[in-house]
Amino acid sequence: MSKITVVIVGMGFGKEFIPIYQKHPNIKAVGICTRNENTLNELKAKFNLDENLVFTDFEEVVKREDVDAIHIVTPVPEHARMTLASLNANKHTACTIPMAMTVEDCKAIVEAKRRAGKVYMMMETALYTREFLYGLKLAESGQLGKIQFVRGSHIQDMSMEGWAEYWKGYPPMLNGTHAISPLLRINNTIAESVVCHGSGRLSDDLASRYNAPYAVETATFKLKGSDVVAEATRSLFDVVRQYRESYDVYGTKMSFEWEQLQDEGHAVFDGGENAQRLDVPDTDELLIPEIADFTKRERIDDPNHVSFLQGAGHGGSHPHLVQEFVAAIVEGRDSAVDAALAANYTCAGICAHESAMKGGVRIEVPSFE
Numbered sequence: 246m247s248k249i250t251v252v253i254v255g256m257g258f259g260k261e262f263i264p265i266y267q268k269h270p271n272i273k274a275v276g277i278c279t280r281n282e283n284t285l286n287e288l289k290a291k292f293n294l295d296e297n298l299v300f301t302d303f304e305e306v307v308k309r310e311d312v313d314a315i316h317i318v319t320p321v322p323e324h325a326r327m328t329l330a331s332l333n334a335n336k337h338t339a340c341t342i343p344m345a346m347t348v349e350d351c352k353a354i355v356e357a358k359r360r361a362g363k364v365y366m367m368m369e370t371a372l373y374t375r376e377f378l379y380g381l382k383l384a385e386s387g388q389l390g391k392i393q394f395v396r397g398s399h400i401q402d403m404s405m406e407g408w409a410e411y412w413k414g415y416p417p418m419l420n421g422t423h424a425i426s427p428l429l430r431i432n433n434t435i436a437e438s439v440v441c442h443g444s445g446r447l448s449d450d451l452a453s454r455y456n457a458p459y460a461v462e463t464a465t466f467k468l469k470g471s472d473v474v475a476e477a478t479r480s481l482f483d484v485v486r487q488y489r490e491s492y493d494v495y496g497t498k499m500s501f502e503w504e505q506l507q508d509e510g511h512a513v514f515d516g517g518e519n520a521q522r523l524d525v526p527d528t529d530e531l532l533i534p535e536i537a538d539f540t541k542r543e544r545i546d547d548p549n550h551v552s553f554l555q556g557a558g559h560g561g562s563h564p565h566l567v568q569e570f571v572a573a574i575v576e577g578r579d580s581a582v583d584a585a586l587a588a589n590y591t592c593a594g595i596c597a598h599e600s601a602m603k604g605g606v607r608i609e610v611p612s613f614e
Contacts, residue, residue, distance in 0.1 A: 248273035249337075249574055251314040252298065252306050254327065256284050258559075259318030259341075263292050265567045266316075268535045271575050274298055278306050303327060307334040314574060316368070317341065320409055321420060325350035328365075332357040337364040339570045342422045344584075344591040348611060351588040351595075355613045358584040364573045366566075366580035367587035371423045371490065372430055373569075374560025375540070376511065379525040380494055380501045384431050390498030392432060397424040397477045397492040404482055414447060414454030417462040417479035418601065421594025426582075427492040428475035429468065429590060436466045436475070436593040436610045441600035447483050457602065460484055464597035469612075477597070532564050539564035585613035 249272055253259050256279040266275045276298025279285050289299050300306050306315060307330050314337035317327045325345035331338040332354070344367050345351045358365040371377060383389045399421070403412050418441060429435055443459030452458045461480040468475060480486075491503030500514040510522035529537035540561035573580040582590075589612060596608040 247271060247575060249313045249571060250274045250276070250298070250311055251316055252276035252278055252300065252309075252312050253316045253318060254278040254303055254306065255318035255320075255341075256281070256288060257318065259316070260288055261563055262316060262318070262567060263288065263294075265536050265539050265564050266571075267292065268539075269567060269571055270533070270535055271571050276300065276306075276312070278303055303330070307331055307336065313337060314339070314364075314570075316570070318368075320411065321346065322411055325354065328354050329357050332361045332363060332365065335361050335363060337570075337574050339366045339368050339566070339580075341368050342370075342591075343367075343420045343594065344587045346419065346595070348592050348595055351592055352611070352613070355584045355588050364570065364578075364580055365584040365587070366570045366573065367422075367582045367584075367590070368566045368570070369422055369426050369582055369587075369590070370559040370562040370566070371427050371492075372582065373562035373565035375525050375528050376503065376560055377427050377431075377492065378528050378531070378565075380427075380492065381431055383499060383501060384494065384496075388499050389494060389496030389501075392473055392494060392496050394473060394495045395428040395431060395475045395492065397428045397475070399424040399477075399479045399490045400484060400486050401481055401488050401490070402484075402486070412481070414451035414457065415481055416455050416457040416598045417459065417481055418464055418477075418594045418597040419455075419457075421462075421464070421477060421479050421597060422590050423490050424477040424479050424492075425464075425466070425475075425593050425597075426590045428466070428477060429593070431492070431494055432468055432471055432473055432475070434468045434471050435586070435589040435612060435614075436596075437469045437612070438467045438607050438609050439464050439593060439597045439600055440605055440607050441465075441597040442605045443601040445483070451482050457598070459601060462598060462601045464593075464600070466593060466597075466610075527561060528565070532568055536564040536568065588613045 278300040315331040317340040441464035445460035460483045463478040466475040502512040
């Protein structure tokens with residue numbers, strides 16, 4: 246397959262993907278789906294979209310035989326249902342994080358992908374930020390030496406305006422992939438088990454939403470085939486801090502630490518007490534020319550989605566996600582974040598929350614290999 250028709254479902258930060266797909270040489274046509282008719286009409290005009298490829302009803306998208314791929318960028322509770330509907334309709338399927346909210350739904354998606362024989366990709370922005378790709382290059386080139394420890398964090402104030410009601414009181418690690426997946430990927434492995442502890446207390450109103458009391462959840466993961474322990478911390482409410490979605494990696498030759506404050510610069514340690522501050526470079530050289538500019542900081546178009554704005558445009562990750570998803574379809578291979586891998590990343594967080602709620606007992610993370 247060389248030319249693909251894709252429909253993007255969900256027009257929060259999902260609309261940022263429209264021009265990227267439109268400029269990709271293997272895309273035949275781009276459609277959108279949103280329940281908001283005003284948004285639909287505005288974007289249809291702005292991007293000159295085909296009248297036949299704009300939808301207000303997701304069920305109509307999956308019925309269309311001329312739609313090859315569906316990219317889901319909708320609220321978290323919709324992910325599993327829409328992903329399963331898309332795969333069961335024999336569509337190549339991409340979905341923003343998390344894959345699902347339960348281990349059972351993750352298993353169902355892995356099986357649906359195997360039955361369909363189509364490409365699935367969890368569009369994890371944290372794996373394609375310029376900051377992560379910089380650290381991954383250090384690891385894969387041997388510059389870090391042997392990795393000894395990794396740490397990730399995702400601290401965000403979701404009490405501010407712009408978030409849907411379902412987010413209120415959302416358990417921190419239940420959707421932990423932003424903090425977890427870079428730690429697993431840089432070690433080129435998966436999580437085998439987790440011990441997690443909750444810290445602090447949410448307000449009664451927030452705690453009652455999911456019967457989950459903790460303001461912060463911190464997990465340590467045992468990694469398959471590795472002596473490295475990965476630590477991840479996440480908080481969404483009742484903790485005051487500037488947004489931070491980060492990873493740190495410590496090696497025998499070099500270490501990398503994400504900046505503590507926005508724009509102060511990341512730190513690289515290469516021996517002794519010496520530290521070098523740096524702004525990591527853009528990653529346009531890793532992209533095909535047609536979409537390379539979209540990774541640059543100045544290409545953020547309309548960052549109204551709160552997470553997209555706070556995360557500085559998701560670190561220039563969007564064109565990388567599109568490039569990998571489309572390449573996997575065209576080349577007839579699994580994506581870099583295929584269903585089995587995405588399920589482990591997602592279930593690592595789900596199991597971490599379970600561990601916290603059980604007082605820090607060790608929980609085995611399902612493997613889908």
